[in-house]
Amino acid sequence: GGGGPQSGGDQKLTGDKIVLGVLNDQSGAYSELSGKNSVTAVEMAIADFTAKYGDKAVTKDISVETADHQNKPDVANSKAQEMYDRKGVDLILDVPTSSAALKVADVAKEKKKLYFNIGAATTDLTGKSCNRYTFHYAYDTYMLANGTGKTTTEQIGKNWYILYPNYAFGQDMEKSFSTAITAAGGKVVGKDGAPFPNTSGDFSTFLLKAPGLNPKPDVLGTMQAGAELVNVVKQYNEFKLRDKGVGLAVGLMFLTDIHSLTPAALAGTTYTDAWYWNFDAKNREFADRFQQKAGTRPTFAHAANYSAALQYLEAVQAAGTDDADAVVKGLEGKTVEDVFLRNGKIRAEDHRVVHDAYLAQVKPQSEVTEPWDYVKVLKTIPAAEAFRAPSADCKL
Amino acid sequence: MAGQALLSARGLTRDFRGFRAVDQVDLDVAPDSVHALVGPNGAGKTTLFNLLTGFLAPSGGRIELAGRDVTGLPPEQVARLGVARSFQITSLFPQLSAREHVALALQSPSGLGWRFWRSAKLMGRYTERADELLAMVGLLDLANAPSAALAYGRKRALELAIALALDPKVLLLDEPTAGMGLEDVDRTVELISRVREGRTVVMVEHNMSVVGRLADTVTVLQAGKVLVEGPYEQVRADERVITAYLGAADAAH
Amino acid sequence: MLRIENLSAFYGEAQVLRDVSLEVSAGEVVTLVGRNGAGKSTLLRCVMGLHPGQRGTVELDGRDITRLPAHRRARLGLGWVPDDRGSYATLTVTENLTLPPTVGPDPWSLERVYEAFPALHTRRDSAATMLSGGEQQMLALARVLRMGARLLLCDEPTEGLSPLLVQQVGDLLREAKRHGVTVLLVEQNLHFATGVADRHYLLAEGRVAEAMDNSEVRSRERELLAYLGI
Amino acid sequence: MSGFAQNTFNGLVSGAFYALLALGLAVIFGMLRVVNFAHGAFYMLGAFGAYVLLTEAGVPFWAALLIMPVGLGLLGMALERAVIHRLTRLDPLYNFLLTFGLTLILQDLVKLRYGVQSSPYATPSLLSGSVNFGLFDFPTYRVFILGFAVLLCVAVWWVLTRTRIGMVVRASTERPDLTRAFGIDVGRWVTPVFGFGIGLAGLAGVLAAPMRAVNPLMGADLIIVVFAVVVIGGLGSIFGSVAAGFGIGLVQAWGEAYLSHFPIVSQTIVFVVMAGVLLWRPAGLFGREEAPA
Amino acid sequence: MTSTVETPADASRPAPSGLVAVAHAPGWVRYALLAVGLVVAAWLPNGLYPAVAVDILCWALFAVAVDLLLGFTGLMSFGHAAFWGTSAYVTGLVAIHAGLPFPLAVLAGALAAAVLAVPIGYLAVKRTGIYFAMVTLAFAQMVYYVANEWRSVTQGENGLQGVPRELFGVDLTDDYYFYYAILPIVLLGLAAAWRIVHSPFGRVLVGIRDNPARARALGYPVHRYKLTAFVLSGFIAGLGGGLFAVGHRFVSLDVLHWTTSGKAVIVVVLGGIGTLWGGVLGAGIVVRLEDWLSFSGFEAIGLVTGGIFVLVVVLFRRGVWGSAAALAHRLAARRR
Numbered sequence A: 001g002g003g004g005p006q007s008g009g010d011q012k013l014t015g016d017k018i019v020l021g022v023l024n025d026q027s028g029a030y031s032e033l034s035g036k037n038s039v040t041a042v043e044m045a046i047a048d049f050t051a052k053y054g055d056k057a058v059t060k061d062i063s064v065e066t067a068d069h070q071n072k073p074d075v076a077n078s079k080a081q082e083m084y085d086r087k088g089v090d091l092i093l094d095v096p097t098s099s100a101a102l103k104v105a106d107v108a109k110e111k112k113k114l115y116f117n118i119g120a121a122t123t124d125l126t127g128k129s130c131n132r133y134t135f136h137y138a139y140d141t142y143m144l145a146n147g148t149g150k151t152t153t154e155q156i157g158k159n160w161y162i163l164y165p166n167y168a169f170g171q172d173m174e175k176s177f178s179t180a181i182t183a184a185g186g187k188v189v190g191k192d193g194a195p196f197p198n199t200s201g202d203f204s205t206f207l208l209k210a211p212g213l214n215p216k217p218d219v220l221g222t223m224q225a226g227a228e229l230v231n232v233v234k235q236y237n238e239f240k241l242r243d244k245g246v247g248l249a250v251g252l253m254f255l256t257d258i259h260s261l262t263p264a265a266l267a268g269t270t271y272t273d274a275w276y277w278n279f280d281a282k283n284r285e286f287a288d289r290f291q292q293k294a295g296t297r298p299t300f301a302h303a304a305n306y307s308a309a310l311q312y313l314e315a316v317q318a319a320g321t322d323d324a325d326a327v328v329k330g331l332e333g334k335t336v337e338d339v340f341l342r343n344g345k346i347r348a349e350d351h352r353v354v355h356d357a358y359l360a361q362v363k364p365q366s367e368v369t370e371p372w373d374y375v376k377v378l379k380t381i382p383a384a385e386a387f388r389a390p391s392a393d394c395k396l
Numbered sequence B: 001m002a003g004q005a006l007l008s009a010r011g012l013t014r015d016f017r018g019f020r021a022v023d024q025v026d027l028d029v030a031p032d033s034v035h036a037l038v039g040p041n042g043a044g045k046t047t048l049f050n051l052l053t054g055f056l057a058p059s060g061g062r063i064e065l066a067g068r069d070v071t072g073l074p075p076e077q078v079a080r081l082g083v084a085r086s087f088q089i090t091s092l093f094p095q096l097s098a099r100e101h102v103a104l105a106l107q108s109p110s111g112l113g114w115r116f117w118r119s120a121k122l123m124g125r126y127t128e129r130a131d132e133l134l135a136m137v138g139l140l141d142l143a144n145a146p147s148a149a150l151a152y153g154r155k156r157a158l159e160l161a162i163a164l165a166l167d168p169k170v171l172l173l174d175e176p177t178a179g180m181g182l183e184d185v186d187r188t189v190e191l192i193s194r195v196r197e198g199r200t201v202v203m204v205e206h207n208m209s210v211v212g213r214l215a216d217t218v219t220v221l222q223a224g225k226v227l228v229e230g231p232y233e234q235v236r237a238d239e240r241v242i243t244a245y246l247g248a249a250d251a252a253h
Numbered sequence C: 001m002l003r004i005e006n007l008s009a010f011y012g013e014a015q016v017l018r019d020v021s022l023e024v025s026a027g028e029v030v031t032l033v034g035r036n037g038a039g040k041s042t043l044l045r046c047v048m049g050l051h052p053g054q055r056g057t058v059e060l061d062g063r064d065i066t067r068l069p070a071h072r073r074a075r076l077g078l079g080w081v082p083d084d085r086g087s088y089a090t091l092t093v094t095e096n097l098t099l100p101p102t103v104g105p106d107p108w109s110l111e112r113v114y115e116a117f118p119a120l121h122t123r124r125d126s127a128a129t130m131l132s133g134g135e136q137q138m139l140a141l142a143r144v145l146r147m148g149a150r151l152l153l154c155d156e157p158t159e160g161l162s163p164l165l166v167q168q169v170g171d172l173l174r175e176a177k178r179h180g181v182t183v184l185l186v187e188q189n190l191h192f193a194t195g196v197a198d199r200h201y202l203l204a205e206g207r208v209a210e211a212m213d214n215s216e217v218r219s220r221e222r223e224l225l226a227y228l229g230i
Numbered sequence D: 001m002s003g004f005a006q007n008t009f010n011g012l013v014s015g016a017f018y019a020l021l022a023l024g025l026a027v028i029f030g031m032l033r034v035v036n037f038a039h040g041a042f043y044m045l046g047a048f049g050a051y052v053l054l055t056e057a058g059v060p061f062w063a064a065l066l067i068m069p070v071g072l073g074l075l076g077m078a079l080e081r082a083v084i085h086r087l088t089r090l091d092p093l094y095n096f097l098l099t100f101g102l103t104l105i106l107q108d109l110v111k112l113r114y115g116v117q118s119s120p121y122a123t124p125s126l127l128s129g130s131v132n133f134g135l136f137d138f139p140t141y142r143v144f145i146l147g148f149a150v151l152l153c154v155a156v157w158w159v160l161t162r163t164r165i166g167m168v169v170r171a172s173t174e175r176p177d178l179t180r181a182f183g184i185d186v187g188r189w190v191t192p193v194f195g196f197g198i199g200l201a202g203l204a205g206v207l208a209a210p211m212r213a214v215n216p217l218m219g220a221d222l223i224i225v226v227f228a229v230v231v232i233g234g235l236g237s238i239f240g241s242v243a244a245g246f247g248i249g250l251v252q253a254w255g256e257a258y259l260s261h262f263p264i265v266s267q268t269i270v271f272v273v274m275a276g277v278l279l280w281r282p283a284g285l286f287g288r289e290e291a292p293a
Numbered sequence E: 001m002t003s004t005v006e007t008p009a010d011a012s013r014p015a016p017s018g019l020v021a022v023a024h025a026p027g028w029v030r031y032a033l034l035a036v037g038l039v040v041a042a043w044l045p046n047g048l049y050p051a052v053a054v055d056i057l058c059w060a061l062f063a064v065a066v067d068l069l070l071g072f073t074g075l076m077s078f079g080h081a082a083f084w085g086t087s088a089y090v091t092g093l094v095a096i097h098a099g100l101p102f103p104l105a106v107l108a109g110a111l112a113a114a115v116l117a118v119p120i121g122y123l124a125v126k127r128t129g130i131y132f133a134m135v136t137l138a139f140a141q142m143v144y145y146v147a148n149e150w151r152s153v154t155q156g157e158n159g160l161q162g163v164p165r166e167l168f169g170v171d172l173t174d175d176y177y178f179y180y181a182i183l184p185i186v187l188l189g190l191a192a193a194w195r196i197v198h199s200p201f202g203r204v205l206v207g208i209r210d211n212p213a214r215a216r217a218l219g220y221p222v223h224r225y226k227l228t229a230f231v232l233s234g235f236i237a238g239l240g241g242g243l244f245a246v247g248h249r250f251v252s253l254d255v256l257h258w259t260t261s262g263k264a265v266i267v268v269v270l271g272g273i274g275t276l277w278g279g280v281l282g283a284g285i286v287v288r289l290e291d292w293l294s295f296s297g298f299e300a301i302g303l304v305t306g307g308i309f310v311l312v313v314v315l316f317r318r319g320v321w322g323s324a325a326a327l328a329h330r331l332a333a334r335r336r
C-alpha cells in the first residue's frame, strides 16, 4: 500500500530524480486548449532548465508522466493518487475542469505533494478549498470577470445584459461580472441564467430579449463556455445583434474557441486572456519554439504549464531538495518574471500566482494576417488589479 | 339465474380500435358444470377468455364471480379469486422444470414469492403436492426436465397441471386438446372429467367429440355474439349453429 | 402444375404434417378437407414458403421451388388467400387491392373487382380491418384475382360469408377455372367443396388419409361429416 | 405580444430538429423495430460532414444538404446489411446496444481526426439576412429551417401514407410475412428505409451546422431528449413523433421565456411530460397499445 | 429448411434469451470458483493499484444490480446511474453533515436510491423491452438535471468535495486499507444479489421474465414484482454508488450522467447477461482497461470500449462469463 517514503530535509531528491505529472484532458473539451501539448510545454521547460544549469542542476533525471482524466473527477482522483504514489511524481500540473481540480487539490493535501493548477477557473482553489500544497497558476473566474467587466465598461459600453449558464461556474462569473461592472460605473440592465447543459442548443429566447431591454444594453456579456459559447455566438450573429448596437463580451474564451468560431463571427468581441502568444517579442519567441515542437501556436495554458514547470524546477534547484514543504517555503512570496508571468508573484496567503492579464479584442477578419493571430490586446491589466485580494476563506 | 351462476357476464363487450370482438355477451356458468365455448375462428372465444380472466379490460359490460363484481380486475387478482386458465398457445416457462412450474403455481397464493431473502430451497415444501399433480397428468417421470424439452402433448398436460395447482374454483381451458394425438385427446378428456369434480370448467374446444363427451352446456359464439346456448345435443342440431359453425348447412337437409 | 412430395411441417416440436404428398394439375380445382387443426392451413403456408419448419419438396410446373423465398413464389403466379384474410390495418381497401404486383397473364382490373364486389367499392377508402369479416374475405379473394395469380391457394374462403356470398364465391372460382386458373382450396363446407372442386384430399393427423372424387364424397357424406367431427 | 410570437417561432425551430430526428427514429423503428441509439451520432456526422466538405473540398451548404444525407443514407444501408440485419431476429435490445456501442465509436473517430473543439460553419449567404414578419424580424435561416422541416415532414408523411412506396413500407411493417407472400421482397425495402432514416438524421445535422456548435458530442445529449419525444408521441407513430417533436420544442421555448427563474423547468419539462404521458397513455399520445402482456 | 422469416413482432419476447447461461455446474466446481473468487478479492489491492481495486468493487456491485434486472427480470435499465448517483450524493451529504461512520452513510445512500427507485420504477415497469430502456434513460437524465440545478445541495459542477472516510476514528485514508474495510460490505451486497436470484422471489422473477402473461395467470402481480426487483436493484446499485463516493471522497455530476448508465450496461453485457458473476468480471475488465487506457496516451477510449462492446454484441452475446461457462460445459460434455 501506502505512499513512498517521505524524504526528510537531509535527503536531496527522492530517487535522485524529479518527475513532473501532467494530468489533464486529452480527449475531451479541453484537449486542444491544453491536452497533450501541455506535455510538450513541460518538456520544453525541462530542456530549458537543463540547458540553463547544465552540470549544476540538482539532477539530470527529470521526466514527465501524463494521464488523461477525461474531465471526470473520479478518474482525476485515481490518476492523481497513482501519480504521486506509484509513478513517483513530485508535482502535478494543469488539471482543467473545476470538479477534477478541486479533487486533485484534496489529493495533494493528503499526500503532501505539490500541485500547480493551471486549467481550472474556480476561485475555490484559493478560497475555501485552498491548501498548503496547491498553487493556482494561470487564471480564475475573478480575473476573467473583473478584467472584462471593468475594462469593457470603461472602454466600450456601460449598459450590460448578462447571459450565463446556470451552474456553479456561470453563477460565479455572473456575480463577479456584475460587481466589476457596477464598480466601474456601468449597469447591468438584465441578466438571465440559461439552462445548463442546454440540450436544445437554442439561446434565441435570451438573445432576442437583449435589444428590447430598457435602457438598451451596449454589451451582451456571455458566460457560456466551449460548445455553448459557440452556440451563443452563432445565434448572436444570426440575430444580428451587433448591427443592432449590442456588442459582445465573453467571460471565458480561449484562442481555440476563436479558431472554432472564426474571427469573422467574433470581430470586436472583448474578453480577458491570461497570456497571448503574439503580445510581444518575448512571447513570440516562445511561440515560435513551441510551434516547432507542437505544430501549433501555444494557448495561455501551454505557456502557463511551461512557466509552472520551470518555476518549480527553479525552486527545487534553489532549495536543493524536492521535499514538498521546503519547496513550498521557497515558492511562497516569491516574485517571478518569465515568459508567462509578467510582474508575477506567488502569494503566500492563498497560493494565488498573480501576474499581468490582458483585455483582448478579436480583430476583424480583414486584419487577420497570419494563422492564429486573432486578437489585439486593448489593455494590460496590472497584476495587482487583475486578481482578487486573498480570501478570508482560505486557511492554509 | 345470475344468482346461481358461479361465473357470469352481462353485456360483455370488447372493441379493438373499432373492431368489436366480443359483443354484448351474456354468459352464465353454473357451478360444477362443464361449459363449452365453440364458434368459428375469430368468433371471440379467446377474447372472451381474456376478458373473464382480466387479461383484457372490457369496453363494456360486467363480470361476476360468485356474486362478486370482478370487472376490470387485473389477471393476478382474478387468479387469486380462484380462476385458473390455460392458454390456447402453450404458455410455459422454458427454463423451469415441470416440477418447478407446478411449485411456482402452488406457491402463488402463499406470498412466499415475495421472500427475496430466503433460499429457493424453501420451495421444496411444495414438492410432494407437485409430484401428486404431475402424476395425475402423467408427467411424474418427466418432473425434472425443463419444459422447453417436453413434447407438445406433454406441455398441454403440464398446462393442465399448473392450472390445477391453483386449486381453482373455475378452470378455464383454451383448446386443451389442440395439437394432441388421438390417445392424448382421450387421456385429456378422461383427466378433465376426473378433475371437474367439485369444480367448474369453461373450455374452448373445436373438437366436437370432446365437447360432446364433456360439456353440460355449450355456448356458440359467432362474430362476438352468443348465437345459441344449450345442451350439446340441442346445440349441434340447431340450424343456426350448423350454418355458422358446423358449416354443413346444405348437407343437413 | 403443383406437386408436393413428402412434406413434413413442425411448430416447435409439434409435428403437424407428416410426409404429405399430393398433386394438382393445371386447370383443376382441388380441395383439402380435414378437421380443425389437421394441418390444412399449414400446408398452404408451406406451399407459399412461409413456414419455417418444414421438410420435403414443393414443385411448381416441374420446377423445384422448395428453396425459393415467398416473394419469388408469388411472382411465379401463386396467390394466397390466408385463413385470417390478411387484411392490412394500415392500408385502405383500395391499397389492399393494389399492393401486390400483377403476376399472371390475366389480372383483374380494379373496376372489374369493384363491379364484382360492390360492397368493397362503397368501403374503398376505409381501413381494411374495419370491414366486416365477410367483406374482408371478399377483399382477400379479390386481391389475388387482381394479381392475376395462376394458382390460387384459398384457405377457407367461404368462412363467415352469408350463403349468398358463398354462392358468389363459388361462381367466381368456377369462372376463374374456366380461364385456366388452378385452385387449391381448403374447405370445411363439403357441399360447397363438391360444387366447385374436381377432386378432394382428406387430411387427418397431418397425413393424406384419402383422395376422393366428387361422387365418392357425395356418397360418403354422412361418414365424412362424422369423421370431420361435425 | 411580439415577444410571444418570437418565442413561439423559436420553439418551433428547435422543435423542427426534434421532429426531424424523431421522424427518422420512428421510420426506422416502424420498419425494423430497431431503436437507433446512434441517431444522434449520425446527426453529428451530418453536421461534421458539411464542415469537412466545405473546408476540405469547398463544397457549399446547398450541395452538402444533398450529399450528406445521401452519403450517410448509404452508410446506414451498409451498416444495416453488415450488422443490424443479423440482430433483427433477436431481442430488439441487442440492436439498441449495438447502436450504443456504435455511437461511442463514431464520436471517437470524429474526435480523433478533428478534435473536440467546435468547428466553424457559416450560414449560407443566401439565407444570412432576415425576414420581416410585421411584428418582428426573423433570421432568414430560421425561417428556412422551419419551412424546410415542415415540408419534409409533410412530404415523408405524404409518401408514407399516400404513395405506393409508403403503402409497401406500411404493409411490410405491419405484416412482413403476408407482404412477402404477395410478391414483395420485404428485405429489399428494409435496407433503404434504414438508410432513409439515417439520411434524415444526417440532413438534420447539415441544417444544424450553421446554427449550432459542430463538435463530436453535439448529438450525444440531444438523442436522449429525442427518445423522450418519441416515447411521448408513440414510438411507432410517424405523426406522433413529429407532432411531439414540435410540441416539445414549443414547450421548452415557452418554459425558457416565461419560467426563466426556474431553469430546471425547461430542462426537465420534456421528462415530466413523458412521465405524465406514461401514466395516462403508456403507449404514447399517438401510439398503439402493445399486445396484452 | 431455413426460411428467411423475420419476426419483428419479437418485440414481445421478454429477455435476451439464449444468453442466460445459468449453467448447472457441479457443486464442487461452484465452491472452487467461489474460493478462487474470494482469494482474488483478498489479493486484489496487492496486484492492482488500490484505488483501482476499490473502483472495481464498487462497479462490481453496480453491474450485479443491473444484471439483476437485465438478466433475471428481463428489464434493461439504461438509467441506473440515477440510483448509483443519488446514493453517492446522499452518502456524501450524510457523511459530511452528519459525520456518520461511512458504512451508515452508505446505507443511507442506498436507501435513498431505493426510495427514488419507487416512482421511477412505478412508471417504467409499465413498459417492457426497449421502451423500458428508453424510459429509464430519460428519467435518469432528469435526475441528472435536478442534481445539476440543485446547487445549494450538490455543489453543482464543482462536485461535493471532502466526503469523509470516517470509521470510529480508524485511519482509512490509505486506499489499501479502505479496500479491506469495504470488501465485507461489497461481499454482503453480492451475496444479497445472489440470494435474491436464488430465492423464491428470484424464481418468480425468472418466470416473469420468460412469460409474464403466464405468471399473471398464476396469480403473480407482475408489475409489483418487477417494481420490487427494480427497487432492490436500485438499492444494490446505491450501495456501489455510496461506496464509490466514499472511495473517491467526493461526488461529481458524472455519477448521474447517462454515460455512467451506459458503462454499467457495457460491463454487464461484456461479463455476460444473466450470469451475475459475469458482471463482477466485467467490472474488473472495464475498470482496469480504462485505467490502463488513460495512462496509455491513447485518445479515444470510447473507440476501444465501444468497439469491444460492438464485438460482444455481434459475436459473443454470452459475454465473457457466459462464453467460458458454455465452453466448460462443452468440454465437460465431450469428456463424458
Ligand SMILES: Nc1ncnc2c1ncn2[C@@H]1O[C@H](COP(=O)(O)OP(=O)(O)OP(=O)(O)O)[C@@H](O)[C@H]1O
Residues within 6 Å of the ligand: B016, B019, B020, B021, B039, B040, B041, B042, B043, B044, B045, B046, B047, B048, B088, D291, D292
Ligand atoms: N389484441 C387484439 N387487437 C385487435 N384485434 C384482436 C385482438 N385480439 C383479438 N382480436 C380480434 O378479435 C376477434 C376475436 O378473436 P379471438 O381470439 O377471441 O377469436 P377466437 O374465437 O378465440 O378464435 P380461435 O378459434 O381462432 O381461437 C378476431 O377477429 C381477432 O382478430
Ligand SMILES: Nc1ncnc2c1ncn2[C@@H]1O[C@H](COP(=O)(O)OP(=O)(O)OP(=O)(O)O)[C@@H](O)[C@H]1O
Residues within 6 Å of the ligand: B089, B178, B179, B180, C011, C014, C016, C034, C035, C036, C037, C038, C039, C040, C041, C042, C043, C083
Ligand atoms: N403458431 C402455431 N404454433 C403452434 N402450433 C400451431 C401454430 N399454428 C397452428 N398450430 C397447430 O398446428 C396444427 C395444424 O394447424 P393448421 O392451422 O394447419 O390446421 P388447419 O387444418 O388449417 O385447421 P383449421 O381448420 O382450424 O384451419 C394445429 O394443431 C394447430 O394447433
Ligand SMILES: [Mg+2]
Residues within 6 Å of the ligand: B045, B046, B047, B088, B204
Ligand atoms: Mg381462440
Ligand SMILES: [Mg+2]
Residues within 6 Å of the ligand: C040, C041, C042, C083, C155
Ligand atoms: Mg386453417
